[in-house]
Amino acid sequence: MSDLLEISDVSVAFGDARVLDSVSLSVGRGEFVGLVGPNGAGKTTLLRAINGVRAPDDGTVRVDGDRLTDRSTKAWSRRVATVPQDTGVSFAFDVEAVVEMGRAPHRRRTQFGTSERDRRRVEDALELTNTADLRDRPIDELSGGERQRVFVARALAQDTPLLALDEPTASLDVNHQVEILRLVSDLVGDGRAALAAIHDLELAARFCDRLALLSNGRIRAVGPPESVLRSDALDPAFETTTAVATNPVTGTPAVTAGADRSGDDGRRVHVVGGGRVGSRAIASLQRAGHEPSAGVLRSGDLALETAASLDVPVATTPAAGPVDPDAVAAAHELTADASVVVLADVEVGPRQWALDLADGAPAVVLLEERPLADRLHGGERARERYETLRHRATTADPEALPSAVESAVGTIERPADD
Known part of the structure; x- marks a missing residue:
């Protein structure tokens, strides 16, 4: 399995505060990696360094062999699609228009209107995320969970090899959390790769191929869920005590923190x-x-x-x-x-x-x-x-x-x- 995403010694600071400190991580084609860790660990900053919103102060980010610094914003958007943590909107676009925005990186300057390829991608994204019945509704009238699914649909319509998701299950009820993570898991089977910040450790263990534990701006552990979700790694990262057992239904690690x-x-x-x-x-x-x-x-x-x-x-x-x-x-x-x-x-x-x-x-x-x-x-x-x-x-x-x-x-x- 070749690496699609390569992060090498990435550091990011805001003033005197060093948020990421020499972070290195790779994600292979066909792989779904969960980024876990406490609030303030640097998960969102790392995802922003990957999608180009916040360029690293040091280190390199490569997707499919190309360096972030060597590509235009539009070209990079054809490689990385993002689902943000904040799904608030300023304008009352209807849902279909929001999802269609994902096609912007693929459009030529001379293109007018929506191509047949764009329409197919948008329709597929709506169907996959169960948002087709919302297509005509204004985005600002939806619940938080519905908006979250719409932004996942927008990322899917963007049709990139890498998905970067920042808490993609935020605001979703349990059945939709499972649906979204199962969908991402299925999508990487088509040759894509996904890196997602996930706060629910049990869901991350259930759906991700590997986990990367980020704490105080550094990667503390990387590997299969059962090798990362261990008390000796989790306790210092989350500054609490944890009990790790096996979920009798899923067979994956179950974590109790206190x-x-x-x-x-x-x-x-x-x-x-x-x-x-x-x-x-x-x-x-x-x-x-x-x-x-x-x-x-x-x-x-x-x-x-x-x-x-x-x-x-x-x-x-x-x-x-x-x-x-x-x-x-x-x-x-x-x-x-x-x-x-x-x-x-x-x-x-x-x-x-x-x-x-x-x-x-x-x-x-x-x-x-x-x-x-x-x-x-x-x-x-x-x-x-x-x-x-x-x-x-x-x-x-x-x-x-x-x-x-x-x-x-x-x-x-x-x-x-x-």
């Missing part, structure tokens, strides 16, 4: 139960500054991946077969100094070890997503024990778990009435 750990005021909390609910519980407790542990969790469980990414102590057992008694013993050791045990939509089997862990805890919080009947496999005795536990437990939604932990601890720390 505030810096406080460390001093946190509670020791043990989470029993895996899957999505257990994973969210572990990440939520860690973000709130608590000290979670977890288990028993089976190998391959989403909650186990989350625990591993956050260096959370965990008791594990093989993916199949009976739960290892040594793992249950390890879980009891983890709960020995815990203030709270969280039963996260837990399955209760014949051995009822999960209930044993909760029975010995000073306080218990229940996270219940499924009906108890769907999780209970230990007979009537297990049901009676769970119901007894429920009477003294605090029941909470996963998003409210940190405050539920404090509430549960408060019930055991509050002095009894005289």
